[in-house]
Amino acid sequence: MSSSTQTPQQAIAALLQEQQPTRLLVLSASGFPALDAFMDAYPDTALGLAGPGRLPAELAGRRFDLALVVDCLEHLSLREGQELLGGVRNLNSGRLAVLADLQASPWKETDFYALALQKMATFVRDEQTLGLFTYDVRQYKQAPDWLNARFWANPQHFGKYWW
Template identity: 30%
Template sequence: MTDTLPATDERLAEAIDTFNPQRLLLITDHPPALPQTRLDHWAYTGQQASDAIDALPSVDLAIIDGDAGFPSAAAAIQLVGRLRDVTATRTLVIASSARTGALPRAELIGLGLHRWQDSRDPDRRRRWFHFALQDYKTTPDWLNARHWANPELWDKFRW
């Protein structure tokens, strides 16, 4: 993405192979060469994506480069939240390992993303974070009719 190392392109190809999307949204200021596949894809810069936040296409996988030129950190966080909640089935964010930048680690974890991979560059300075609603949280055992809202227990316990 912003680092034009082949390692980032390899990780991108691995993400596409792993998640097998039919529709891909890529937000970066330096788009890499995508593998030759029958993949519908859209590429935006950070500024373009922030400007068109309500018109972004629905996709299976959205990949956001945290070093893309976003107007502000708040705009970058809003974009990731919008993609996570409305637009994308899966969201990958490539963030710098530094604690500064438009998308720092603490903000990504606060948005519910978890660390997926490191980049394969020699100093591993980039971190990949992932979010998919279907594996975000497992349903706890107590969250069922057997344990609460059970009419058989209404007269036995005082709540």
Template identity: 30%
Template sequence: MYWRDQLQARLLAIRPAGVYALDAAAHQLAREALPNTPVHRPGDSSGQPYALALGIDVLNGLDAEHARHLISQTRLYAAPHILLAAQADCALDADRFIALGFTLSASDTAENVRIHEFDIDTYKTVPDWLNARYWAHPERWEP
């Protein structure tokens, strides 16, 4: 399946309330896939986080440090859910995306494009030991 079709299908599955398009190609794809959803560009002064940030060409030409900075700024200030298309010449490889908390959503081996997704809600599952059953019982402590 063509990577743009995979990206569009993922957008339709998520159905975000608002999209923050990181580049012109992302803006166009979001408008086509979700015609009734507001799509914003960088520089829009709403001041509130959006449901999803989408980037297609935004990482092209960036070195690894600037790409990580862009991703962290987007994650902190723009949207807690990010979809990024990584072209063949992207400075971040699959391992670096994993280190940043992304999962591989889809890949197109014919065009060598990977789609990575980050969602703060599913970033880290709550471990079993983190519940009241394993907490200390202060009433059992003697001074």
């Protein structure tokens, strides 16, 4: 994938504008301009903020429309990051966006793919390479075309009985 013409902040701002979450979870070691601009434009958005590491108890039991991970994985080991992203993806949000510095963290692109994330963009500046990876449970696996009444042994029972 070639380098994006957008900056990472522009890509995150576009993602936030497209999704317009009413409940947003942000995992970051620092603030960033795209989040500030989004919160100024949508002040009613419920924002959950946490730093790198385990989610605080008050956030761990909540659901969010979107989880955004920026400047976080660079501060964790690969295993800690996998546990964090897997937990957030499975328990806290069906949509996840991760911006990671691939040289400053132990992560490789295949580590994101292993967690079912897709690469959306690559940002290259000097010696730094950032990757933007996303996950959306609604787009993760489409129902196969054979899974319908036409291929069912008893079409009149399709979707009625589970055994």
